[in-house]
Amino acid sequence: MPPKGRIEVKEIICKGCGLCVDACPQHVIILAEDRINAKGYHPAELSLDGCTGCGICAIICPEAAITVYRQVAPAKENQ
Amino acid sequence: MTSQPITEQVVYQRPEALSDVNTHYCPGCTHGVAHRLVAEVIDEMNLRDKAIGVAPVGCSVFMYNYMDFDFVVAAHGRAPAMATGIKRCLPDRFVLTYQGDGDLASIGMAEIVHAATRGENISVIFINNSNYGMTGGQMAPTTLPGQKTTSSPLGRDVEQQGFPIRVSEMLAKLDGASYIVRRSLHDPKNIRQAKKAIRTAFETQVRGLGFSMVELLSICPTNWNLTPVDSMTWLEDHMIPYYPVGDYKVHPAVAEMKI
Numbered sequence: 001m002p003p004k005g006r007i008e009v010k011e012i013i014c015k016g017c018g019l020c021v022d023a024c025p026q027h028v029i030i031l032a033e034d035r036i037n038a039k040g041y042h043p044a045e046l047s048l049d050g051c052t053g054c055g056i057c058a059i060i061c062p063e064a065a066i067t068v069y070r071q072v073a074p075a076k077e078n079q
Numbered sequence: 080m081t082s083q084p085i086t087e088q089v090v091y092q093r094p095e096a097l098s099d100v101n102t103h104y105c106p107g108c109t110h111g112v113a114h115r116l117v118a119e120v121i122d123e124m125n126l127r128d129k130a131i132g133v134a135p136v137g138c139s140v141f142m143y144n145y146m147d148f149d150f151v152v153a154a155h156g157r158a159p160a161m162a163t164g165i166k167r168c169l170p171d172r173f174v175l176t177y178q179g180d181g182d183l184a185s186i187g188m189a190e191i192v193h194a195a196t197r198g199e200n201i202s203v204i205f206i207n208n209s210n211y212g213m214t215g216g217q218m219a220p221t222t223l224p225g226q227k228t229t230s231s232p233l234g235r236d237v238e239q240q241g242f243p244i245r246v247s248e249m250l251a252k253l254d255g256a257s258y259i260v261r262r263s264l265h266d267p268k269n270i271r272q273a274k275k276a277i278r279t280a281f282e283t284q285v286r287g288l289g290f291s292m293v294e295l296l297s298i299c300p301t302n303w304n305l306t307p308v309d310s311m312t313w314l315e316d317h318m319i320p321y322y323p324v325g326d327y328k329v330h331p332a333v334a335e336m337k338i
Contacts, residue, residue, distance in 0.1 A: 005090065017107030017300075017307040023267060041106065058091035059267045062111025063102065064118075068090040 005053020005070040009044050014065045016041035020057035026050045029057060094118040096127050098147045107307025109264040109297040110139055113206055116274045117177070118146060120281055130173045131165055133158040135182035138213045139206070142177055156187025159194035162201040173284060175202040180221040181211040184246050188220075191250070191292075198255030198289040202280045205246060208297040209318060216302025220244045223321055228302070243321065247294045251327035257289035259328040263296040263319060265311045272324075278338060288332050296322055 007029070014037060021029045021044060030047040037043050044057075044066075053070030093099075096118035104110050121127055127148045134142040136155040143150030153161040158176035166174045183191050183205050194201065210228050211217040217230040221243050225234040235243075251259045258280055262273035273295055280291035296318050298310035305313055 010093075013101050015106035019107055019307050019311070022308045022311075039101070053090050055090045056267045059270050060112070062104065062108055062115070064093045064097055064111070064115045067092045069087045070090045072086045072088050 002052050003070055003073070004049075005051045005068060007046055007051060007053075007057060007069070008067045009046075010063075010065040010067075011037045011043040013063045014041060014043040015039065015063060016043060017062065018044075019060045019062065020044050020066065023056050023060045025054065025056060026052060094122045096121040096147050098145055100144060102145055103141060104138065105299075105301045107298065107300045107310065108138070109208075109295070110206065112264050112270060113177075113204060113273075113295050113297065114139075114142065114145055116270070116277050117175070117204060119274065120277045121148065123278070124281060124285070126173045126281070126285075129171065130175065131169070133162045133165070133174070133176040135176070135178040135187075136213075137179035137182045137211075139177055139179060140213075156182050156185070157190055158182065158187065159190040159199070159201065159203065162203075163194055163197075163199045166199060166201050170200075173202075173281070174200075175204065175281070175284075177204045177206070179206045179212065180208065180219050180246075181213075184220040184244055191246075192253070195250045195259075195290050195292070196253045196255040198257065200284055200287055200289055201291075202284045203290075203292040204277065204280075205292055205294040206297045207246070207294055207318075207322065208299040209243075210299055210302050212299045212302055216299070221246075221322075223317060226317075245322060247292070247322075247327045250292060255290055256292070256328050257330040258283045258291035258333045259294075260292075260326045261294040261296070261322060261324050263314065263324050265296065265298070265314045265319075269324070279333065279336070282336055282338055283333050286336065288330060288336075291333075294322075296324070 031042040058066040132150040263269040283291040300310040
C-alpha cells in the first residue's frame with residue numbers, strides 16, 4: 001500500500017499557475033474551475049484520492065502555498 | 080487494525096523566514112521558488128536573527144516585504160558593494176545579496192567582479208531569466224542568440240549585439256571566488272539540487288571561506304509569452320544547452336566541508 005497523504009492549499013496566495021498540476025506524479029491536483037480567489041485566480045486543489053504526500057507539489061510551488069501531510073503507519077513490533 | 084489512531088506528519092510547510100504575504104510576482108515566476116529556497120536554508124541554519132539581505136533593483140526589489148529578516152535595497156547593481164560594506168562593519172552577521180541578470184550582469188557587472196576578486200565573505204544569489212523582467216522583457220546581457228525580446232524583435236543578432244555573458248564561468252576564473260555554481264529551477268530534481276547549492280554557499284560564508292555565488296536559471300512566463308509549464312520546457316530546451324548546470328569553482332576548503 002502506498003502511503004496516504006493530503007495537501008492543503010492556501011487559496012489566498014495561490015496564483016493558479018498550474019506548475020503543481022503538471023508536477024504531481026499521481027495526477028491528483030487540479031485547478032478548481034468553480035471558484036476564484038481574491039486575486040481572480042483559480043486555486044489548486046486535491047481532486048481525487050491517491051495523494052501519497054510526496055511533497056513534489058510543494059517543492060515546485062513558487063508561492064509556498066502548499067502544506068503537505070502524510071499519514072504515519074503504526075509502528076510494527078517486529079521491526 | 081482499526082483501533083490504532085491515524086497520525087499525520089507534516090511533510091512540508093511554509094518556511095518561517097517567509098512573511099505571510101502575497102508576492103507581486105506573475106503566476107509561475109520562479110522568483111518565488113528562489114525566495115522559498117533561501118528562506119528554507121535560512122531556517123535550517125538558524126540564521127534569521129543575524130541575516131541581512133541586500134535586495135537589487137528589478138522584479139525582486141520588494142524582496143524585503145517577503146522575507147522575515149533584515150533587508151536593505153541597494154542602488155541599481157550595487158548590491159555587492161553595499162554587502163561588502165555591511166559585512167566589513169558587522170563581520171558576525173550573515174550577508175546575502177539577491178540579484179537578477181539586469182542588475183548583476185549589466186549595470187552591476189563591475190561590482191560583482193570586484194567583490195568576487197576581492198574574495199568578500201558574502202553570498203550572492205543570481206537569478207538568470209535571460210531578459211529584463213520588470214521593465215517589460217527587453218534584451219539583457221544573458222539573452223540567448225536569436226531570442227526574441229521586446230527590444231530585439233527579430234531575435235538577438237550576435238553581430239550587432241554580441242554574445243550572451245556566462246557569468247558563472249567568468250567569475251570562476253577569479254582567484255578570489257570560493258564557490259561558484261549554476262543550478263536550474265525547472266523541475267523538482269533541479270530545485271532540490273539548487274537548495275543544496277544555496278546551503279553550501281551559505282555555509283561557505285558562515286565558515287569564513289570567502290565569496291560564494293549560486294546562479295539560478297529562472298523562467299519569465301509573462302515576457303516569454305508562454306505558460307508557466309511551457310516556460311519550464313523552454314528553459315530546459317534552450318537555456319540549459321547555453322548555460323550548462325554545474326559547479327564552476329569549488330575551493331578545496333569548500334569541497335572538504337561536511338554539512
